[in-house]
Amino acid sequence: MNVPSLSRPLSASQAQDFQPERLKLQVENFSLHYGREQVLQDIHLALPAKRVTAFIGPSGCGKSTLLRSFNRLNDLIEGCVCRGDIRLDQESIYAPGRDVVELRRRVGMVFQKPNPFPKSIYENVAFGLRVQGIRDRRTLDDVVEFSLRAAALWDEVKDRLHDNGFDLSGGQQQRLVIARALAVEPDVILLDEPASALDPISSLKIEELINELKHSYTIIIVTHNMHQAARVSDYTAFLHQGRIIEFGDTDSIFTNPSKRQTEDYITGRYG
Amino acid sequence: MKKWTEGGQPWIWLSAGALSCALIMLLGTLGWIAAQGLHHFWPKPIYQLELPATDASSPRALSFLAQPLRSGQVVDQSQDEQLWRLGNRDLQNQEYLWLPKSAGAEFSRPENALRIERQAWGDLFGFAQALIWQETQEDTRQEQRVPAEAAEFWSSLQTQLRVTQALQQQIRLLERREMGRLNQQLEQIRRQLRTSASHDPDTHAALLTTQQQLLHDHERLRLYLQNLYQQAAQPQLEIRLAQGETHALGLDQILRITRPNALSFIEKLQLYLHNIWAFLTENPREANTQGGIFPALYGTLVMVLLMTLLVTPFGVLAAIYLHEYAGKSLLARWIRISVYNLAGIPSIVFGVFGLGFFIYLVGGQLDQWLFADALPAPTLGTPGLIWVSLTLALLTLPVVIVATEEGLARIPRSLRDGSLALGATPAETLWRIILPLATPAMLTGLILAIARAAGEVAPLMLVGVVKLAPTLPLDDVFPYLHLDRKIMHLGYHIFDASFQSPDPEAARPLVYATALVLILLILLLNLSAIRIRHHLRERYQRFHNL
Numbered sequence: 001m002n003v004p005s006l007s008r009p010l011s012a013s014q015a016q017d018f019q020p021e022r023l024k025l026q027v028e029n030f031s032l033h034y035g036r037e038q039v040l041q042d043i044h045l046a047l048p049a050k051r052v053t054a055f056i057g058p059s060g061c062g063k064s065t066l067l068r069s070f071n072r073l074n075d076l077i078e079g080c081v082c083r084g085d086i087r088l089d090q091e092s093i094y095a096p097g098r099d100v101v102e103l104r105r106r107v108g109m110v111f112q113k114p115n116p117f118p119k120s121i122y123e124n125v126a127f128g129l130r131v132q133g134i135r136d137r138r139t140l141d142d143v144v145e146f147s148l149r150a151a152a153l154w155d156e157v158k159d160r161l162h163d164n165g166f167d168l169s170g171g172q173q174q175r176l177v178i179a180r181a182l183a184v185e186p187d188v189i190l191l192d193e194p195a196s197a198l199d200p201i202s203s204l205k206i207e208e209l210i211n212e213l214k215h216s217y218t219i220i221i222v223t224h225n226m227h228q229a230a231r232v233s234d235y236t237a238f239l240h241q242g243r244i245i246e247f248g249d250t251d252s253i254f255t256n257p258s259k260r261q262t263e264d265y266i267t268g269r270y271g
Numbered sequence: 272m273k274k275w276t277e278g279g280q281p282w283i284w285l286s287a288g289a290l291s292c293a294l295i296m297l298l299g300t301l302g303w304i305a306a307q308g309l310h311h312f313w314p315k316p317i318y319q320l321e322l323p324a325t326d327a328s329s330p331r332a333l334s335f336l337a338q339p340l341r342s343g344q345v346v347d348q349s350q351d352e353q354l355w356r357l358g359n360r361d362l363q364n365q366e367y368l369w370l371p372k373s374a375g376a377e378f379s380r381p382e383n384a385l386r387i388e389r390q391a392w393g394d395l396f397g398f399a400q401a402l403i404w405q406e407t408q409e410d411t412r413q414e415q416r417v418p419a420e421a422a423e424f425w426s427s428l429q430t431q432l433r434v435t436q437a438l439q440q441q442i443r444l445l446e447r448r449e450m451g452r453l454n455q456q457l458e459q460i461r462r463q464l465r466t467s468a469s470h471d472p473d474t475h476a477a478l479l480t481t482q483q484q485l486l487h488d489h490e491r492l493r494l495y496l497q498n499l500y501q502q503a504a505q506p507q508l509e510i511r512l513a514q515g516e517t518h519a520l521g522l523d524q525i526l527r528i529t530r531p532n533a534l535s536f537i538e539k540l541q542l543y544l545h546n547i548w549a550f551l552t553e554n555p556r557e558a559n560t561q562g563g564i565f566p567a568l569y570g571t572l573v574m575v576l577l578m579t580l581l582v583t584p585f586g587v588l589a590a591i592y593l594h595e596y597a598g599k600s601l602l603a604r605w606i607r608i609s610v611y612n613l614a615g616i617p618s619i620v621f622g623v624f625g626l627g628f629f630i631y632l633v634g635g636q637l638d639q640w641l642f643a644d645a646l647p648a649p650t651l652g653t654p655g656l657i658w659v660s661l662t663l664a665l666l667t668l669p670v671v672i673v674a675t676e677e678g679l680a681r682i683p684r685s686l687r688d689g690s691l692a693l694g695a696t697p698a699e700t701l702w703r704i705i706l707p708l709a710t711p712a713m714l715t716g717l718i719l720a721i722a723r724a725a726g727e728v729a730p731l732m733l734v735g736v737v738k739l740a741p742t743l744p745l746d747d748v749f750p751y752l753h754l755d756r757k758i759m760h761l762g763y764h765i766f767d768a769s770f771q772s773p774d775p776e777a778a779r780p781l782v783y784a785t786a787l788v789l790i791l792l793i794l795l796l797n798l799s800a801i802r803i804r805h806h807l808r809e810r811y812q813r814f815h816n817l
Contacts, residue, residue, distance in 0.1 A: 071692060078598070105694035115685040117704055128693040131703070177689070184694055 014249055017048035017234075024049040024188060024218040025070060030084035032065060034077065039065045041242045043084070047235075049187075052210060052219045054233035054250065056226065058265065061239040063222045067190050070220065071107040072100050088188070105132075108181030109190040113197050114173030116165030116180075121148075121157050124165045124176055128184035143183050151179035152209050171202025175209065182213075189213065191221040195228065207232050226266060230254050238262045301790065308787040311780030312546035314531045314539050315339065317384040317396055319513060320355065320370065321377040334513045336384055336396035337368065340776065356776070358386075358394040362518060366393070367776055380532045385510070388526040393557060393777065397510040400517055402428050404506035428528070431506045435522040438503040445496060451748075453489050460485065462644045550784060559738065559768045560778040564785055566740055570758035571792060573744045574659050575725050582664040582720055586671025587713055593672065594679040595701060614669035622730025625662030630654060630734060650755055654735035656744045657754035662734045663727060667720035674719065678712020679705060714804040718797050725793045728762035736760040738767050761789040 016022070027045040031038065039062045047053050055063040065074060072093060074080045085092050093103050105128070116124050123130075125144045134140065144161070148154040153175040157168070165176055174194060181189060191210070195203035210219060210232045223229050229236055230250060237247040238261070246253060246262045257263045275281075315338045322333040337355035352371040360366045370376060387395040399419040406413050417427050460482045464475070503523040510518045529542065553563030593610070597603035634652035642650040651657070682705055690700040728736075737757045744758045745751060765785050768778040 073688060073692060076691070076697075101694050101696055104692055109688075109692035111685055111688060111692075113685055115683070115689040117686060117689070118708060127690070127695075127703070131693070131695040131699045180689075180693065 011249075017051060018046060022049050023047065024089065025220075026087045026090075027066075028085045028087070030066075030069065030082065030086060032062075032069060032074065032080065032082040035079040039242055040069070040082075043244055045237060045244060045247060047218065047220065049218050050214060050216070051234040052214045052221060052232055053235045053237065054229040055220065055222045055237050055239060056224075056229050056265070057239035057245075059224075062242040063239045064192055066239070067192055067220060067222050068109075070188065070190055071104045071109055073104075073109065075100065105184045106186050107188045107190060108184065108186035110174070110177050110181055110192065110194050112193040114170055114177055116168070116173050116176050119165060120162045121165050121168070121176060122161040125180050125183050127180060132184075147179040147183040148176075150182050150213070151175045152205065152212070153179055169202070171198050171205060174198060174202070174206060178206075178209065178213075186217065188218045188220065191219065193222055193224060196224060203228070226254070226268075238265065240265070304783050304786050304790070307780065308784035309547075311784060312543050312550065314529065314534060314542050314546075316380055316532050317386060318355075319379045319381050319384065321379075322374055334515075335368065336381075336513045338386075338396075340367070354776075356394075358396045359512065361392040362395075362512065366774075382533050383530060384532055386529050386531055387508075387510070387520065388528075388561075389520070389524045390526060390556065391524065393561065393774075395510065395518075395520065397512045397518065399424070399428075400509040400511045402431060402506070402508055403519075404431055428508070431522055432525065432528075435503050435506060435525075438499055439523060442496060442499050442503070445492065445499075449492055450489075450496075453485060453492065457482070457485050457489070466644060550781075551788070555739065555764075557777075558773055559764060560772050560774045560781065564761065564764060564781075564788060566743060567759040567761045567764040567785070568788060568792065569743055569745070570656075570736070570740065571725060571761045571789070573752075574656065574663070574758060574760065575721055575796060577656065577660040578663040578667065578724050579717060579721065581660055582667050582671055583713070583717065585664065586668050586716065586720075587675050589668070590672045590675035590679065591701070591706075594676045595697075610669050610672050612669075614673070617729075618666055618727055619729040619733075621662055621666045622733040625658055625665070625730060625734040626654070629658045629661055634658065653755075654733070654737075654757060655755040656735060656758050659731055659735040659758065659760075662730055663724040666727065666730065667724050670719045670723060671713070671716040674716025675709060675713045678709040678715070681712070682708050711804045711807050714800055714807070718800045718804070721796045721800065722793055725789070725796065726762060728760070728766055731760055731763055736763045738763070738771070761785055761792065765789065 023046050025045075025047040027043050027047075030040060030043040032040040043066065055066065057063050068074045069082065069086060070088075070093075074082070082094065085094055087093065088103070088106065092098070117127060119127070122144055125147050126140045129140060129143060145154060145158075148157060153172060156172060157163075157176075160167075165173065168176060174197075178189075178194075195206045198206065207228060210221065213219060214234075221229075221233065233250045235248065236250045236253045238245045238253065238257075238259075240261055246257060246259045248258075253262065254266060257266060317336050317338055320333075320335045320337055322335075324333075335355070335357050337357045340354040340356050352369050355368045355370055357363065357366055357368055381398070383398055385395075385397055385399055387397070389395055401419060402415075402417045402424060404415050406415050417424050460478055464478050464482070500523075504521045506522045507519045508522060508525070510520055512518055531539075534542065550563045551568065552565050554565060555567075556562035589610075593603070593607060597606070630652060634649070634655075638646060638649050638652040686704055686708070687700055690704045691697070695703065735757050737759065740757050740759045742753070742756055744753050744756050746753070765782055768785065769775065769782045772778040
């Protein structure tokens, strides 16, 4: 079995996850430059479906850039050039002629700071459907309710769906943004430090939500919070200076890292 | 002292001082303009001046009816000489008189002195003597004469004035509607005749018949109008002037008769408000030295609104391109700098450009295509409303572009990313997320554009603003908005009344009042735009916290 960059043996159940048909995303020999600066170097990675994978590493190590490569959000940055390939369900996402809009519907993303649109709660969630041209009121109502329930926000906002999204608290806003991402029925959800701007209780709610969501979605989370990574993720990749230093199941990475750099970072010697 | 400087106190005082200076200058200017402009409408008393005979050359004592100018209500004894307005421009050599204190004049305020505002020649000061009119009864004309002392004098005067004004109203309507329609039809026939002569003899003959018919109607209407004019001019008011001679004045010449010395405070206040209202709603008279400013006010408003309609789409689209698509190439940078610098070009240059490019080139070409039968008389190839608005739109374009671009730049990247990550295309993101958020900034640009455009004068003289326009740019005659018409403008009206006027003394208070109206108009336009912007900001209030 050839699992790129997996740096240690896996238990039997974990080996199941890395069966080729269960792999959601595969990164092969992926490099990325911003102008002359190389941000990612020769990344090899395989991410199993319906599991939570965490990217950890010091600031500027390229983990957010890698995350944004999965939905090609880096395309918009001027001077951004990439080599190598990323495959979603065995299909290359960087293939010429690949429909980026369709890709982004399958790969949802939640950002560091809550970024609700200046619209009502309802319209925030319905936005993804509206741009797909769906106008049917019933469909929209159903999807909005389903998404808000899935994001554990329904009970808090069901009576004020037409209030402005900004009227919610920070944690609620972040869950609203997650609901917004769920509304377009993605396979993969990318979370870019989703709880770093939130208070501890809101942060905990987001973690609980991630635990719920991983039964239906493949989740990739970038975080600076080691405890959070340890709590929510099944697998962890440690990045440093644009390279994957270590990738493995979360327990072994945190309890028994095989590389010195990983250990130093996790124990807080630098980062 | 050291502590005082270290605490940053001097800076606070300096900046506060600068602000107060600016405020004082601004409020001072506004206050001065308002005081001078509004003061003019308050009814002033009429004094009778009796000058003693000075030497052998003028043995007779002189007597005038006059209103004091510049120094307000009362006779100001503190000054060495005072300016008096004598009125009666057509009856005596001078309309104004600098009267030195040393002249030893005696003043009185005769209760029944009249101020008569006339259609022509300005005001007339005098005393009523009699009202004379012809009454036709069973084919015999009888002259009626009511002396001023008679009890029914004022009521008959009012009745006769009302009859005359009704006649004049009828004349105006006939001239504007019927005469205008006939002229328009004749012009149309004239054009058709020019082209049809060579083509179709039958049509040509038919056209000639219609033309004859129209000319006949025209002549009949002209005679009818002439008759009406004579009727209106027939009743006369006999007036005794200060020196004792009498003067007969046709009632059709009279706009209004007041007795300022006999008015109570309430009546004066009513007259004051009426004067202001008349100033805003009437046409100018006497080469813009009297009457109202309505066409200028209206023209300015229509021009600015049309300019707004023209500049908004251009400015916003250009800003969107510059910000969203142009990128950071050298060319884009140069274009951006050039746009910013356009704002600094003297406005007269825009005027010359408007004349050369819009009017001669574009307008001339349009005339060739659309109005060829009217040539060589130009329709669009001559200064007019559309060119004024276009030139101003060009002038204010940089302001709108810069403001909109800044508004676009202020929108957080995270919103854009959020929308794109949901599978919206960049265009959808722009329309659904970015542009709604940038509307307050666009409105800021428009506010600045309106303020600049409404106050601009120099380029307008070249592209379509005139001293006196006979018609309004927007009226109830098809096609309602007349893009080819010349317009009047408050700013140009100020320039014209203050520097081109045959009677600067009379125009002076009107210039202040016009300036006040212009400032208030700009304020009003801006306030409405600010209200809209405020409303929009309420809706998006907290996106700045992102």
